[in-house]
Amino acid sequence: MAQQVRGVVARGKGAAVGIETIVVPDPGPGEAVVAVQACGVCHTDLHYREGGIGEDFPYLLGHEAAGVVESVGEGVTEVGPGDFVVLNWRAVCGDCRACRRGRPWYCFATHNAAQKMTLLDGTELSPALGIGAFADKTLVAAGQCTKVDPAASPAAAGLLGCGVMAGLGAAINTGNVGRGDSVAVIGCGGVGNAAVVGARLAGAARIIAVDVDDRKLATARKLGATHTVNSRGSEPVEAIRELTGGFGADVVIEAVGRPETYQQAFYARDLAGTVVLVGVPTPEMKLELPLLDVFGRGGALKSSWYGDCLPSRDFPMLIDLYLQGRLDLDAFVTETIELADVEQAFARMRDGDVLRSVVVL
Ligand SMILES: [Zn+2]
Ligand SMILES: [Zn+2]
Known part of the structure; x- marks a missing residue:
């Protein structure tokens, strides 16, 4: 039977979000209902509320979540009731041209639940990134649930569902950072600082964090940056070169998503080095670079979608490293809050006061 639970809904562009009663249907074929325990x-989420992603209001926000599977629909075998899962927004299809070539992390046909959650009056909700987990319960595709060790704290585990995975994966999967590499990370919000952690985990010898905010740089240092550069005070390309013997870093991770910072990343890497773009640009942005430099400097210019992660491979492994004390996911949880506090958390996030506020249910 369909259930009525609380959910955080954005009704219109720029309007404050609020808690509303939402209707969660029973899971259909290939679907699962998850009791959410935590959601970052x-x-x-803020971008949805501001109309920056589309106009499909009302949105049910929240997508960095962990919880327990309550029920599954017909044909679901990979997870079952009682499983502790991290939700992902790229459930791979197994059948598209990327999946068929053995590269499922690029899946071009990821999917969500077929049924819709609704408001009490029947209005269909658009769940953020196909998840919608600022809610007591949510309906997702079973492939969006990845079973992990239940010993992990839900608040920490859920963060793997989005930003932290994007940063870790930008370093480990896309950037292919190896032992002894020098790595620079431009932009040290949640994603950039996760890239710092990923670089450290992968064995980078020198990790240079760049930001305009000294508070973020202090956090980067705590998380493993060996050097920090405030790019308000010094020219970041010069600073990164100076810290790498005059050459530039082997891997530069751009976690801002702006042409200026991309250019910095491009010139701050060593010859034959790698640039990873994990920051998300907006549609009007344009990049201009001398084509001769693109050719002459060699190496690789890559984009990282969701850290090129494969949830079934990466989530359980990263949770194991977390439980062994080798990956400090708790460091990303600045504060835990209630469902009613999401609007205030947006303001703190915008002011750069937090790495992550996490709703705990
Ligand atoms: Zn696919
Ligand atoms: Zn996210």
């Missing part, structure tokens, strides 16, 4: 507040 991400910039993307």
Whole structure:
């Protein structure tokens, strides 16, 4: 039977979000209902509320979540009731041209639940990134649920569902950071600082964090940056070169998503080095670079979608490293809050006061 639970809904562009009663249907074929235990507040949620992603209001926000599977629909075998899962927004299809070539992390046909959650009056909700987890319960595709060790704290585990995975994966999967590499990370919000952690986990010898906010740089240092550069005070390309013997870093991760910072990343890497773009640009942005430099400097210019993660491979492994004390996911949880506090958390996030506020249910 369909259930009525609380959910945080954005009704219109720029309007404050609020708690509303939402209707969660029973899971249909290939679907699962998950009792949410924790869900992080991400910039993307704010972006939905501001109309920056589309006009499909009302949105049910929240997408960095962990919880327990309550029920599953017909044909679901990979997870079952009682499983502790991290939700992902790229459930791979197994059948598209990327999946068929053995590269499922690029899946071009990821999917969500077929049924819709609604408001009490029947209005269909658009769940953020196909999840909608600022809610007591949510309906997702079973492939969006990845079973992990239930010993992990839900608040920490849920963060793997989006920003932290994007940053870790930008370093480990896309950037292919190896032992002894020098790595620079431009932009040290939640994603950038997760890239710092990923670089450290992968064995980077020198990790240079760049930001305009000294508070973020202090956090980067705590998380493993060996050097920090405030790009308000010094020219970041010069600073990164100076810290790498005059050459530039082997891997530069751009976690801002702006042409200026992309250019910095491009010139701050060593010859044959790698640039990873994980910051998300807006549609009007344009990049201009001398084509001769693109050719002459060699190396690789890559984009990182969701850290090129494969949830079934990466989530359980990263949770194991977390439980062994080798990956400090708790460091990303600045504060835990209630469902009613999401609007205030947006303001703190915008002011750069928090890495992550996490709603705990
Ligand atoms: Zn696919
Ligand atoms: Zn997110």
